[in-house]
Amino acid sequence: xxxxxxxxxxxxxxAASACxxxxxxxxxxxxxxxxxxxxxxxxxxxxRALEWGDLNIIHTTDTHGWLLGHQHLSFPEPxxxxxxxxxxxxxxxxxQIAIEKxxxxxxxxxxxxxxxxxxxxxxxxxxxxxxxxxxxxxQLPYDIMAIGNHELYDYIxxxxxxxxxxxxxxxxxLSSNANITIFDENNNTVSVPVGNRYRKFTTRKGRKIxxxxxxxxxxxxxVNTTVQVVADMVKEQWFTEAIAxxxxxxxLAGHMPVSYDNWPTVFNAIRAVHSETPIIILGGHxxxxxCNQPDGRxxxxxxxxxxxxxxxxxxxxxxxxxxxxxxxxxxxxxxxRVTYEYHTQQxxxxxxxxxxxxxxxxxxxxxxxYELSTLFGIAPQDYTISRNPYPSNGSSLSLxxxxxxxxxxxxxxxxxxxxxxxxxxxxxxxFDLYAGTxxxxxxIAASPFLDAFMYIPNVQLGTAQQVLSALNAAGADERRxxxxxxxxxxxxxxxxxxxxxxxRYMNWLDEMDRRHDGAVKRASQNxxxxxxxxDSCPGxxxxxxxxxxxxxxxxxxxxxxxxxxxxxxLIDFVFVDFIQDQLLEILNDVQNTTTYTDSDVExxxxxxxxxxxxxxxxxxxx
Ligand SMILES: [Zn+2]
Ligand SMILES: [Zn+2]
Numbered sequence: 001x002x003x004x005x006x007x008x009x010x011x012x013x014x015a016a017s018a019c020x021x022x023x024x025x026x027x028x029x030x031x032x033x034x035x036x037x038x039x040x041x042x043x044x045x046x047x048r049a050l051e052w053g054d055l056n057i058i059h060t061t062d063t064h065g066w067l068l069g070h071q072h073l074s075f076p077e078p079x080x081x082x083x084x085x086x087x088x089x090x091x092x093x094x095x096q097i098a099i100e101k102x103x104x105x106x107x108x109x110x111x112x113x114x115x116x117x118x119x120x121x122x123x124x125x126x127x128x129x130x131x132x133x134x135x136x137x138x139q140l141p142y143d144i145m146a147i148g149n150h151e152l153y154d155y156i157x158x159x160x161x162x163x164x165x166x167x168x169x170x171x172x173x174l175s176s177n178a179n180i181t182i183f184d185e186n187n188n189t190v191s192v193p194v195g196n197r198y199r200k201f202t203t204r205k206g207r208k209i210x211x212x213x214x215x216x217x218x219x220x221x222x223v224n225t226t227v228q229v230v231a232d233m234v235k236e237q238w239f240t241e242a243i244a245x246x247x248x249x250x251x252l253a254g255h256m257p258v259s260y261d262n263w264p265t266v267f268n269a270i271r272a273v274h275s276e277t278p279i280i281i282l283g284g285h286x287x288x289x290x291c292n293q294p295d296g297r298x299x300x301x302x303x304x305x306x307x308x309x310x311x312x313x314x315x316x317x318x319x320x321x322x323x324x325x326x327x328x329x330x331x332x333x334x335x336x337r338v339t340y341e342y343h344t345q346q347x348x349x350x351x352x353x354x355x356x357x358x359x360x361x362x363x364x365x366x367x368x369x370y371e372l373s374t375l376f377g378i379a380p381q382d383y384t385i386s387r388n389p390y391p392s393n394g395s396s397l398s399l400x401x402x403x404x405x406x407x408x409x410x411x412x413x414x415x416x417x418x419x420x421x422x423x424x425x426x427x428x429x430x431f432d433l434y435a436g437t438x439x440x441x442x443x444i445a446a447s448p449f450l451d452a453f454m455y456i457p458n459v460q461l462g463t464a465q466q467v468l469s470a471l472n473a474a475g476a477d478e479r480r481x482x483x484x485x486x487x488x489x490x491x492x493x494x495x496x497x498x499x500x501x502x503x504r505y506m507n508w509l510d511e512m513d514r515r516h517d518g519a520v521k522r523a524s525q526n527x528x529x530x531x532x533x534x535d536s537c538p539g540x541x542x543x544x545x546x547x548x549x550x551x552x553x554x555x556x557x558x559x560x561x562x563x564x565x566x567x568x569x570l571i572d573f574v575f576v577d578f579i580q581d582q583l584l585e586i587l588n589d590v591q592n593t594t595t596y597t598d599s600d601v602e603x604x605x606x607x608x609x610x611x612x613x614x615x616x617x618x619x620x621x622x
Pocket of ligand 1: 062064112285286287
């Protein structure tokens, strides 16, 4: 994937992965849910019924190809074991309930459909990422879908959205500030919106809605795509004209976090013209659950990631002639059939709609076509990126660099008998590994990046170890200095603009654990693991109660166990090419004997980073 090539050209001090991931299954294997039966893991029911208003919204965001849901049996995965077919059935029942209640119900998505699972990324040569999964998303009755940054890393993906997806959405796919450059009928290049800039429509109950699809100030996009900064977008003539006429409600979708980003720029531009018109914002990108109210007549909701969370927002708009505060509600639903059946008052045998079943079957067929269930081995336990300390037996970072890489990289390698130290970036691991089957799809989820391993021969062991510490000190330093407005802050900002969200997501988990006495709640074992959300909206947001996930700080760079040799032993210093520039810089910093350049670096193995876990699983987990 070109996306990864683009990232490796960035000379970073910190290294993290961008948002995205993968996995699914539908087979009878140990540790995997057999999914068309009622879920076998004991799922907790929602705490209470949803509050309906006269305008109601179901919200998805950052689905990243997880359309067959999360199928492993270790918690929290079963919380998210629904699939897009289940979701489609849920939406259909909810639409019926809305008709019975005689209220409006909209369905909205805030972008990032690409990069995440075998379903989106496991296509054969010549295919286009997420092209097939998008055929299923098209079947849902979305009123608005907004473009995400993952639709723009590769021109071919943007082109597919422009020529295939947007036309099928027929005016409902919005890209207010994202363009694609194409040839017009006279073979001249023109820059045009990927979808539509905005949409004005009238609901079933006759409400007039004006909607947008805004992308944050993203700069990691491919050539021949353009992202206009939000501050400039609101000065465009089309924007002024689009918001001039007062609708009953502004419904602003966008791939932009509802906290600490540019929604206020859009909000204030509208408020300058319409001081009291209700405004609903549906954001995304940081993969967290979040909500706030910019004023008494508005609410902004962000609904998580990876088909884990379904967002619910309702507004009692009442009589539009007054300017009282509006009563809003919001809820974060776990994405599973127990939740869906609870809120639609359906039973397991009555829940599935024909369309929902078709979608599930179609996705399973796609999984079969891509051979995503190809088994590498049976994982003996869970391994997590940040829910276990690093290093530890439960750390997937330890598993990768201490167990898997030393086996997989030396396998069939003439350097096998030379002592080595191996280094990679922790951001190379994208998703946790769970006990049970470890298949092609799990591998794409956990470790998708196509990075090569390089080495420098005859480096002193002590020097190599110093490089690892210095790399991590540089990263930690950078975070410490975040508030000082230094040049390092600029680099952190640069990472953010290019779409790196892991740090914010992990900070969110960290705060969740501390604020909610995670250790105590987990020890009591009354609750299953899951998200426990604190946001700025009134009342409890989570639909189902959980004990918060554990969270540990992880280093930016990880190294294999040092061989028990003296510091002056000459070793092969092995590292992933993604970090080569930083590593050489630091290597020349910590010693004066040799000036190392790119010409000292050689290829270590043909095995790429995305193959390391699979090769290891075939060897150790069979
Ligand atoms: Zn995302
Ligand atoms: Zn994103």
